[in-house]
Amino acid sequence: MLVRAMDESDQTPEPTNPPKYGPPWVRGLWLALGFLFVALGLIGVILPGLPTTPFLLLAAACFSKSSLRFYNMLLENRWFGRGIRDYRNGLGVPLRIKILAIAMMWVFVSVAVFVLIPQDQVLYRIVVAVAGLIGTVYVARQKTRRADRPDTGVTRSTGHSASGNRR
Helix, strand or coil, rough: CCCCCCCCCHHHHHHHHCCCCCCCHHHHHHHHHHHHHHHHHHHHHCCCCCCHHHHHHHHHHHCCCHHHHHHHHHHCCCCHHHHHHHHHCCCEEEEHHHHHHHHHHHHHHHHHHHHHCCCCHHHHHHHHHHHHHHHHHHHHHHCCEECCHHHHCCCCCCCCCCCCCEC
């Protein structure tokens, strides 16, 4: 089975042969986990507070060990594929996505700590706040991609292409 041709923007080649990760039941387990993570990621699109991107990254990792067909389908998805490819290729996370992720995380941490968790449950409030802090540090430490990818020929600051035309 061959994999799609690499774009110029792809930094690392994708596997060209089906993965060999032990007996069929192991590949089946990776496949099942991949679908579970895709489902959780799709629920995260609708349900505030549940992240989407980490689950889709986990799904891509699971599919890379079980099914190149589903791996490629996820990486070529028109809504999520570019972000997953960029992250897996080491290009980083766009700054606006990092800001949005941290802001949403703290909205829900604040709601949990100040509204949902009873005042006498101090330990639970501390645990949620520390989890939010850990999440913030993790997101902030990810590589930041400040501009569009070079293959688009468009800079974010002017909105003009290299030829001077508007997008």
